[in-house]
Amino acid sequence: GAGVSQSPSNKVTEKGKDVELRCDPISGHTALYWYRQSLGQGLEFLIYFQGNSAPDKSGLPSDRFSAERTGGSVSTLTIQRTQQEDSAVYLCASSLREAGSYEQYFGPGTRLTVT
């Protein structure tokens, strides 16, 4: 079946502009995660959505970052007033989150470059 998809695959933006990154999780997966991968920083958790529960936003690095998930499916990560340090690959993952099912499946990522 179809995996996690993300768009765009690459995004170049000017410092100070806002960007929106999209994630389409695997159909039927109730949990959705955003991570950031930077050179030398590994994989960094950003935010986690699970069903209708309040999202876990504990990983968001600043209030310039926000995310929403509409209809329990598609998610959008928004970065306002982008800075050069926001340049990274933004990865989305989804999980079924049934009892005993903890596997997270990642999309290909969006490479964000802030100039």
Next chain:
Amino acid sequence: QQQVKQSPQSLIVQKGGISIINCAYENTAFDYFPWYQQFPGKGPALLIAIRPDVSEKKEGRFTISFNKSAKQFSLHIMDSQPGDSATYFCAATRGSTLGRLYFGRGTQLTVWP
């Protein structure tokens, strides 16, 4: 603080050899330990995972060894192939509650033909 520590940072192995990557964790509440494989320009792909109720799990040429008392786990790649050249990440999570993965910093594996 780094919840999962991974070593080595890079590893070079000859074709046919055994690749071993080690990870250690702090939080005894972690109950799910996956390994991911990532090729350049791609997202991480789930390779194999283990729960703390077993000490070893094998899938093909890939084996996870788990030592609960030492809070360590490792990935062994038997008969390493050039196609295994990638970056490998270990991770841990408290699957029943938090959901987020805590990742090691990754190991870049190069298998020479």
